[in-house]
Amino acid sequence: MKKITLIASVLLFFFTAVASAHGPVRQKAEEQITINAPAEKVWALIKNFGDMSWHPDIFNTTADGGNKKGATRVLTLKDGGTIKEEMKKYDEAKMSYAYKIIEMSTAKTITHAGVEEKVPVLPVDNYSATIEVEAKGDTSVVNWTAGYYRAYTNNNPPVEMNEETANAAVAAILKTGLINLKTLAEK
Amino acid sequence: MKRKVVMITVATTFFTLPLAAAPFAYISNQLDDSISIIDTKKNKVVDTITVSGKPAGVAVAPAGDRVYISTPEAKGFAVLDVKKREIIAKVPVSDGALGIAAGIDGKRIYVADWYNDKVDVIDADNLRIIKSIPVGNSPSGLVVSPDNRWLYVANRLSDSVSKISLNKLAINKTTLVGSHPFGLTIDARGERIYVANVQSDDVTVVETSRMLPIATVKVNMLPYAAALALNDSRLFVTNQDDGSVSVIDTATLKEIGLIEVGNKPEGISTHPDDRHVYVANWFDSTVSVIDAKTLQVIDTIKTGNGSRAFGQFFGK
Numbered sequence: 001m002k003k004i005t006l007i008a009s010v011l012l013f014f015f016t017a018v019a020s021a022h023g024p025v026r027q028k029a030e031e032q033i034t035i036n037a038p039a040e041k042v043w044a045l046i047k048n049f050g051d052m053s054w055h056p057d058i059f060n061t062t063a064d065g066g067n068k069k070g071a072t073r074v075l076t077l078k079d080g081g082t083i084k085e086e087m088k089k090y091d092e093a094k095m096s097y098a099y100k101i102i103e104m105s106t107a108k109t110i111t112h113a114g115v116e117e118k119v120p121v122l123p124v125d126n127y128s129a130t131i132e133v134e135a136k137g138d139t140s141v142v143n144w145t146a147g148y149y150r151a152y153t154n155n156n157p158p159v160e161m162n163e164e165t166a167n168a169a170v171a172a173i174l175k176t177g178l179i180n181l182k183t184l185a186e187k
Numbered sequence: 188m189k190r191k192v193v194m195i196t197v198a199t200t201f202f203t204l205p206l207a208a209a210p211f212a213y214i215s216n217q218l219d220d221s222i223s224i225i226d227t228k229k230n231k232v233v234d235t236i237t238v239s240g241k242p243a244g245v246a247v248a249p250a251g252d253r254v255y256i257s258t259p260e261a262k263g264f265a266v267l268d269v270k271k272r273e274i275i276a277k278v279p280v281s282d283g284a285l286g287i288a289a290g291i292d293g294k295r296i297y298v299a300d301w302y303n304d305k306v307d308v309i310d311a312d313n314l315r316i317i318k319s320i321p322v323g324n325s326p327s328g329l330v331v332s333p334d335n336r337w338l339y340v341a342n343r344l345s346d347s348v349s350k351i352s353l354n355k356l357a358i359n360k361t362t363l364v365g366s367h368p369f370g371l372t373i374d375a376r377g378e379r380i381y382v383a384n385v386q387s388d389d390v391t392v393v394e395t396s397r398m399l400p401i402a403t404v405k406v407n408m409l410p411y412a413a414a415l416a417l418n419d420s421r422l423f424v425t426n427q428d429d430g431s432v433s434v435i436d437t438a439t440l441k442e443i444g445l446i447e448v449g450n451k452p453e454g455i456s457t458h459p460d461d462r463h464v465y466v467a468n469w470f471d472s473t474v475s476v477i478d479a480k481t482l483q484v485i486d487t488i489k490t491g492n493g494s495r496a497f498g499q500f501f502g503k
Contacts, residue, residue, distance in 0.1 A: 025241050025259065028218060028470065028493060088408060088428055100428070128428060130450065147451055147470055155282070155302065 026126075027167055029146045031174035037185040039135035042142060043095040045184055046131060049073055049087050054184055055177040067097070081105045081121030088128065096132035112158040122173070124148040124166045142181060144174045210459050211502045213254045213267070214467050214474055215242035216491030222256060222267065223474075223490040225465075227458055230476060230486045234272055238265050244287035244497045245454070246296065248311070251503030255296050257287040264298060266314070269502060278314045280307050286327045287498055290353070291335035299326035299340055306340055308356060318356050323347050328370040328412065328497070332377040337395070339380050341368035348382055348391075350398050360398040364391035370412025370455075370497065374419045374437075381422055383410035390424055392440060402440045406433035412497060414455045416464050416479035423464045423477065425452035432466055432475075434482055444482045448475040454496030459503070467496035 035042050045054050050063025050073050059078045065071025071087040084103035091097065104120035111117070127148035134141045148170065152161035159165060209228030215238070216223060222242060224234040240261025247254050254267040258277075263284050266276040283301030289311070290296070296309040304324055308317045323342025330339050337359070338351040348368060349361040365384025368391070373380045379401075382391045388410060392402040407426035410433070414423050422435040425448075432452060434444035449468025452475070457464050463485075464477040472494050476486040 025217060025243075026469070026493070089430075098428070098430075145450070145470065 025163075026147055026149055027163055027170075029148075029167065029170040029174055031144050031171070031178055033142050033178040033182050034136070035140050035142060035182045035185050037140060038138055039095060039133045039140035042140045042181065042185045043133045045181060046133070047092075047095070049090070049097065049099070054181050056180045057173065057176055072102070077121060081107055083121060094132065095134075096130060098128065098130040101127040108160075110158060110160055113156065117152070117158065117161065119160050120151055123151040123161055123169050125151050125153060127170075142178055144178060146170055146174065211269070212456070212465050212474070213245055213247065213256075213500045213502060214454070214490050214494050214496045215245050215256055216472065216493055217241050217243055217469075217495045218493030219491035221491045222254070223494070224272065225474065225488055225490075227463070227465075230488050232488065232490060235491060236267060236272060236274065238267075238274060240265070243495050244285055245500040246287045246289045246498045247500065247502045248289050249291055249293045254502065255287050255289060257284045257298060259283060259285055259301070264296070276314055278309065280309070280316065281305075285497070286329045286340070288329035288331050288338070291331055291333060295353075297329050297331070297338055299329050301325050301327065306338070306351065320351060320356055320358070322349050322351075322358065323361065328368070330371050330373045330380065332373060332395070333375055334377055337377070339371060339373065339395075341371050341382055343367050343369055343385070348380065348393060348398075350395065362393060362398040362400060364393065364400060365389050365403060372413045372415055372422075374415060381413045381415070383413050383424055385409050385411065385427075390422070390435065404435055404440050404442065406435075406442065407431055407445065411453050412455050414457045414464055416457045416461055418461065421479055423455060423457075423479070425455045425466055427451050427453060427469075432464070432477060446477055446482055446484060448477070448484060449473045449487070454494070454498065454500060456496070456498075456500045459501055465500070467494035469493055469495055
């Protein structure tokens with residue numbers, strides 16, 4: 001009986017997943033790393049919104065507005081794609097800031113359901129993230145979290161723009177960044 | 188003899204407490220496919236019920252015996268029996284079932300369909316669709332007037348609110364509000380609705396008899412939903428992207444406070460005591476309890492992953 005229920009749930013999931021709604025289901029990513037360096041040192045590496053050289057996937061950053069709310073930065077990726085982000089909240093005392101993606105270049109164009117779809121460099125929509133350094137004695141813990149939707153906003157997404165693709169891409173960015181931040185801070 | 192009576196009374200009180208407990212809050216955890224039931228006397232989760240289909244919207248039946256939970260990925264809603272703490276029905280409605288509300292008389296359930304631009308009217312007894320009412324684009328929040336004559340719906344992509352006659356089951360009037368209205372609430376006299384506009388970062392106050400916007404109050408980043416407390420004197424609005432709740436004095440229509448809550452606050456409802464406001468923090472998977480008088484967060488309750496609780500989530 002239990003098995004039948006499970007199969008039924010899987011089937012139900014399969015059939016409803018292809019028709020899931022952009023509005024209702026936002027995705028979440030959370031990554032954390034412990035760094036053997038004081039929080040101040042780690043914070044100094046990431047505190048300037050206009051400098052994302054600590055992330056190995058970012059080739060260049062140009063910025064406007066410093067660390068104030070409303071400040072923007074354009075990240076150029078190693079492969080040439082660009083992501084424009086806006087500062088939403090900056091808290092020096094808490095060693096934390098939150099920002100949003102406001103524009104992205106197109107990585108490729110695909111045809112799905114007879115319509116041309118532009119896949120953004122980061123295959124997500126409505127992406128916002130928070131990065132925070134927490135002091136733990138002489139060491140620190142960095143939390144990097146993001147909330148976002150898949151890139152395809154209608155029913156029945158192509159694989160390039162579905163939840164799995166979005167989740168994998170975001171997790172990769174957060175992980176790669178935190179691992180490199182640890183390397184830099186522990187030097 | 189006297190002593191014995193007192194003891195019996197005490198014992199009875201003790202054993203009946205769980206049944207006559209303080210009101211419960213029903214919080215949908217969208218990423219966990221579950222509902223957290225919070226006993227508001229202890230401010231603790233006392234039970235977690237599995238609800239598949241990415242539960243989002245919540246509406247408690249006026250009698251307090253049932254909770255209706257919209258499940259967008261299951262294209263409908265689930266019915267929770269409060270006493271049994273079991274899902275007793277799953278009702279297919281349509282593709283984008285999200286916003287949900289219960290009629291004041293308990294006889295009907297209203298479901299907004301995000302994709303198909305309609306509100307479905309469901310008979311609460313036999314759970315059948317009575318009628319589909321075409322509304323604006325991407326309808327989201329729903330609220331029923333206290334006299335049960337009107338249903339208000341926020342049409343997110345039409346930047347409008349429609350007033351639906353529950354007698355005729357047809358739109359009576361539609362008015363433009365701010366950009367991308369999502370959640371809305373109504374005062375006890377049914378004279379005003381307050382609409383949170385996600386994109387314009389403000390709240391539109393609409394006078395209901397003429398459907399006339401009488402004020403726009405700036406709040407913070409990405410306001411999501413709103414709730415009234417303290418005899419409708421204060422309005423609380425969740426600001427998703429700011430991790431805060433804006434407090435508006437409804438007499439002056441000015442923001443009088445900003446309360447820091449968890450990350451990505453979404454659903455908000457006022458406890459039946461009219462003093463405590465509960466906020467579901469989507470990212471943190473917690474519920475913040477705000478004292479509407481002191482404007483302090485007095486408790487934070489761990490719930491399930493992706494707490495959303497969009498709608499009126501307090502039971503009895």
